[in-house]
Amino acid sequence: xxxxxxxxxxxxxxxxxxxxxxxxxxxxxxxxxxxxxxxxxxxxxxxxxxxxxxxxxxxxxxxxxxxxxxxxxxxxxxxxxxxxxxxxxxxxxxxxxxxxxxxxxxxxxxxxxxxxxxxxxxxxxxxxxxxxxxxxxxxxxxxxxxxxxxxxxxxxxxxxxxxxxxxxxxxxxxxxxxxxxxxxxxxxxxxxxxxxxxxxxxxxxxxxxxxxxxxxxxxxxxxxxxxxxxxxxxxxxxxxxxxxxxxxxxxxxxxxxxxxxxxxxxxxxxxxxxxxxx
Ligand SMILES: [Zn+2]
Numbered sequence: 001x002x003x004x005x006x007x008x009x010x011x012x013x014x015x016x017x018x019x020x021x022x023x024x025x026x027x028x029x030x031x032x033x034x035x036x037x038x039x040x041x042x043x044x045x046x047x048x049x050x051x052x053x054x055x056x057x058x059x060x061x062x063x064x065x066x067x068x069x070x071x072x073x074x075x076x077x078x079x080x081x082x083x084x085x086x087x088x089x090x091x092x093x094x095x096x097x098x099x100x101x102x103x104x105x106x107x108x109x110x111x112x113x114x115x116x117x118x119x120x121x122x123x124x125x126x127x128x129x130x131x132x133x134x135x136x137x138x139x140x141x142x143x144x145x146x147x148x149x150x151x152x153x154x155x156x157x158x159x160x161x162x163x164x165x166x167x168x169x170x171x172x173x174x175x176x177x178x179x180x181x182x183x184x185x186x187x188x189x190x191x192x193x194x195x196x197x198x199x200x201x202x203x204x205x206x207x208x209x210x211x212x213x214x215x216x217x218x219x220x221x222x223x224x225x226x227x228x229x230x231x232x233x234x235x236x237x238x239x240x241x242x243x244x245x246x247x248x249x250x251x252x253x254x255x256x257x258x259x260x261x262x263x264x265x266x267x268x269x270x271x272x273x274x275x276x277x278x
Pocket of ligand 1: 109111112211213256
């Protein structure tokens with residue numbers, strides 16, 4: 001896949017399952033179950049579609065999935081496969097962790113940055129990508145270290161604290177360009193410091209939406225997650241972002257969509273954003 005001169009690869013870190021009600025907030029099950037039928041425990045399958053951007057000079061990875069430090073209990077609850085699927089996927093492309101120059105995390109929840117760190121053979125935590133800068137919003141870093149009862153289950157320190165010690169952490173304060181053709185925009189909504197990633201090369205455009213719009217089933221404005229900390233803020237911004245994605249013909253990356261990791265968008269007859277099949 002290409003965006004201008006950028007070579008793009010979607011690398012799956014496997015799938016996991018979350019409660020369907022949690023994924024759709026106020027939307028009743030009779031509506032969401034048509035799009036994503038739940039299992040007997042009311043859980044739906046979610047993808048973790050990390051994106052590799054090769055600019056020609058540098059290799060950037062957007063998100064790192066769940067990683068491979070999970071306990072058996074955790075794997076059972078969330079139905080997670082064993083092994084580091086992300087590193088296996090990179091190897092298939094002829095790359096190793098050392099070849100990654102930059103890692104962009106939309107936010108620090110465990111299903112987005114678990115693969116940033118690993119446990120070495122002697123039981124010490126270390127960063128997985130030794131030559132990469134890890135781009136995280138300053139606000140997100142603060143909130144990950146100052147949790148409350150609502151957020152503490154999502155932020156697991158072993159996924160991000162070792163980055164600070166290894167001096168690979170690059171805290172970004174607000175929306176910024178981080179490389180020619182790669183910029184981040186703070187959206188808030190899901191978390192206060194959540195960011196999305198805009199790509200542009202030779203007139204072609206793409207956007208990685210993270211948990212701002214996690215799947216193609218979340219395109220309707222009110223279809224937001226119970227996990228969103230600031231849902232009204234998210235809905236208010238979503239309208240404008242969707243307009244931009246449709247009008248400016250962005251390729252959109254859907255991190256959690258188990259079936260459609262990327263698509264373009266168009267307006268349907270009711271002027272709702274809908275997926276262009278390809
Ligand atoms: Zn997520």
